[in-house]
Amino acid sequence: MSNIATHPIKEIILGSSKYSQKGVCSVCSASDFVIEAALLRAKETNTVALIEATANQVNQFGGYTGMRAKDFVCKVHGIADTVGIGREQVVLGGDHLGPFPWRYEDEEPAMEKSAQLIAEFVEAGFSKIHIDTSMRLGSDGASQKLSDETIAERAALLARAASGARQPGREYVFVLGSEVPVPGGTAEVEDVSVTSARAFREVHDCFAEVFLRNGLDDVWRDVVAFVVQPGVEFSDMGVTRYDRSKARELCSALVGYPGICFEGHSTDYQTEQGLREMVEDGIRILKVGPALTFYQREALFALEMVEKELLAGRREGLSGFSQVLEEAMVGDPGNWKNYYSGSEGQLKLLRRFSLSDRCRYYLSKPEVAGAAIRLMSNLSEVDIPYSVLSQYMPVQAALVHSGEIGKDAKSLVLSRISNCIDGYLGAVSL
Numbered sequence: 001m002s003n004i005a006t007h008p009i010k011e012i013i014l015g016s017s018k019y020s021q022k023g024v025c026s027v028c029s030a031s032d033f034v035i036e037a038a039l040l041r042a043k044e045t046n047t048v049a050l051i052e053a054t055a056n057q058v059n060q061f062g063g064y065t066g067m068r069a070k071d072f073v074c075k076v077h078g079i080a081d082t083v084g085i086g087r088e089q090v091v092l093g094g095d096h097l098g099p100f101p102w103r104y105e106d107e108e109p110a111m112e113k114s115a116q117l118i119a120e121f122v123e124a125g126f127s128k129i130h131i132d133t134s135m136r137l138g139s140d141g142a143s144q145k146l147s148d149e150t151i152a153e154r155a156a157l158l159a160r161a162a163s164g165a166r167q168p169g170r171e172y173v174f175v176l177g178s179e180v181p182v183p184g185g186t187a188e189v190e191d192v193s194v195t196s197a198r199a200f201r202e203v204h205d206c207f208a209e210v211f212l213r214n215g216l217d218d219v220w221r222d223v224v225a226f227v228v229q230p231g232v233e234f235s236d237m238g239v240t241r242y243d244r245s246k247a248r249e250l251c252s253a254l255v256g257y258p259g260i261c262f263e264g265h266s267t268d269y270q271t272e273q274g275l276r277e278m279v280e281d282g283i284r285i286l287k288v289g290p291a292l293t294f295y296q297r298e299a300l301f302a303l304e305m306v307e308k309e310l311l312a313g314r315r316e317g318l319s320g321f322s323q324v325l326e327e328a329m330v331g332d333p334g335n336w337k338n339y340y341s342g343s344e345g346q347l348k349l350l351r352r353f354s355l356s357d358r359c360r361y362y363l364s365k366p367e368v369a370g371a372a373i374r375l376m377s378n379l380s381e382v383d384i385p386y387s388v389l390s391q392y393m394p395v396q397a398a399l400v401h402s403g404e405i406g407k408d409a410k411s412l413v414l415s416r417i418s419n420c421i422d423g424y425l426g427a428v429s430l
Contacts, residue, residue, distance in 0.1 A: 007171035008048045008091055009128055013224050013261050013284060019089075021047050023279035025424035026263075028052045028095050028289035030065045030072065031363060033296050036079050037417040043085040045425055050128065051076050052093035052287070055101050059117050063101075064335070064361055069094075069124035093128035094121040095287070096180070098158060099137055106139040111154060115161035122165035122172070129162055130175040130227070130263070131155045148203050151178045152210040159211060159219045166218075174219055175263050175285070177227030178203050192240045195228040197253035204257065225263040230283050232274075233266050234290075236340070236354040242274035244281055251281040261285065268294075269355060275427035286427065291420050293360035297325075299416035300372055301352075302392040303409055307375055309391075310382045319375035321368075326351060328362045335361035376409040395419060 011017040012024055027038040027050060035051055042049035057063045058072045067075070073092060080090050097118045099110040114133075122129065133154035136146060155176060166172060179195045204226060211220045230247045233240045244251075254260060261284040267275065268291035275286055304321045311318060329336060329351050336358035340350040351358070362368050384407050390397035396415050400407040405415045 007127065007173050007222070008089075009050070009173045009285070010171070010222070010224050010259075012048065014259060017048075019047050020430045021425075021428045022430055023261075023284035023286060023428035024048055024050050025421065025428060026050045026052050026093060026095075026285055026287040027292065027421070028054060028287055029292050029360070030057045030067070030075075031293050031296060031360065032075070032079065033413055034292045034417055035076055036083060037292075037414045038421055039076075039080055039083045039085050039090065040414065041418055041421050041425060042089060043083060045429070047425060047428070048089060048091055049080075049085065050091045050093055050285075052095040052128070052130075053126075054095040054289075055097050055114075055117060055132075059101060060113070060120055065364060069120045069126065073125045091128055092126045093130065094118070094126045095130050096132040097121060097130060098132040098135075098154075100132065100135055102137075103135045104138050107137045107154075108139075110137050111157055114158055118158050119161045119165040122162050123167070125167075127170060127172045128175070129172060131158050131162070132177075132180050132227075133158065134178050134180040146178075148178055148206040149210070152203075152207045155207065156210050156214045156216060159216050160214065163216060163219050171222075173222050173224045175225045175227060176207050176223055177263075179229050180227045180265065192231055192233045193229065194231040194246050195250050197249045200226065200228055200250060200253050201256075204260075224259065225261050225285050227263045227265060228283075230262065230264055230278065230281075232264060232270060232278075234269050234355050236350055236356055239269045239355065242270055242278055244277045247281060247283075251283070254282040263287065270423075272423040272426050275424060279427050284428075286424055288420070288424060290355065290357040290360065292417055293363065294355065294357040295416050295420050296363070296413060297357065297359050299393070299396075299413040300375065302416075303375055303379060303412065305392045306384060306388055307378050309388050310384065311378055317374075317378065319371045319378060321371040321375050322352070324371040325359060325362060325368050328365050328368050329359070332362075332365075379409045 009024060012021060030053060039049050053072045057065050058067045058069055060068055076092060080087060099114045102110040102113050133151050232242050261282050263285040264278055264283040265287045267286045268288050300321055304319060307319060336351060339358060340347055386397055386401060393412060396412050399405045399415060405411050
């Protein structure tokens with residue numbers, strides 16, 4: 001296998017990319033709105049669009065989206081064709097591929113399912129593969145801290161499955177690590193410990209020894225990043241911002257590992273300045289997910305207020321979007337009840353406005369998606385006055401006023417999501 005860096009992510013990391021960027025924004029979402037917004041901005045800015053699906057969202061059993069890997073590929077490629085961006089500019093990634101969805105099962109069945117999962121992703125066309133075996137499984141002790149050796153050995157098993165599923169003529173890149181933040185944010189953000197430089201070196205060297213001992217030279221050659229905790233996190237109502245002084249020792253360790261960068265998870269809600277500093281410090285893959293659907297939900301709530309203002313005289317037919325979403329979440333609490341706590345009033349507030357955005361699990365439910373379609377249809381029947389739009393979506397109103405975007409509901413939602421994406425693109429651009 002050639003060592004020439006032809007994978008777009010590898011070229012960006014090595015500074016040999018034709019695209020004008022020194023890092024990459026990793027969009028982790030299954031939302032059609034989010035994916036379209038990301039692809040549009042990539043097309044407009046001539047940057048690589050990295051779209052990732054997690055093992056919870058997409059797996060061989062359908063995940064919470066009901067999609068298998070090949071279904072997600074078809075979705076993204078279909079949106080890409082509609083947007084008019086070349087597929088060579090779109091990279092598909094698998095995020096947290098490993099036993100997380102089956103972490104309560106014993107090691108053998110959980111790892112068998114994980115191997116099938118990762119093989120399906122590779123076969124379907126995903127070329128950036130994050131292998132995550134950092135979590136305890138049902139057969140591990142409840143209070144047992146997994147050793148780096150155990151994590152690496154389990155990762156090697158999955159790397160072998162990925163290697164066996166490689167498609168001829170296609171390049172791949174891999175992301176590894178053992179200090180992987182919890183997907184989707186945490187309950188508290190007060191105590192976020194930055195990975196030590198020593199811990200990173202030990203993890204890197206452990207993975208190298210295990211992979212090479214297991215004959216996985218081909219995968220090891222294509223490892224471009226390790227997941228570390230650089231000191232960023234978010235909870236329901238709070239954000240820990242990046243402090244480069246606290247991450248200086250960790251980031252300085254990269255000097256000894258050419259061709260390797262750090263992948264930062266849970267970078268949602270960071271400032272553009274913070275994101276830029278992360279990229280400058282070697283955290284060159286920035287993952288974002290809940291923030292994107294948070295702003296999608298925010299836009300839909302705002303448009304519902306516009307709908308009420310302009311169509312208040314209707315006796316029936318209003319979308320009732322926010323209420324439909326609330327009823328869907330209350331009726332099926334499985335995706336939020338273990339994450340939110342408090343009084344009934346506090347729970348309702350969290351269901352609507354938590355930064356962890358558990359709403360995202362419900363946006364594709366037929367009744368919620370139907371309410372969003374009704375909302376957009378209703379607004380297509382009226383001319384939204386600048387003054388009303390400015391009240392509820394002032395940033396988008398200014399863009400409409402200057403002629404930069406249309407004022408149809410879809411354009412307004414895509415624009416609000418793009419506000420978040422643009423912070424990342426500003427951070428990674430040369």
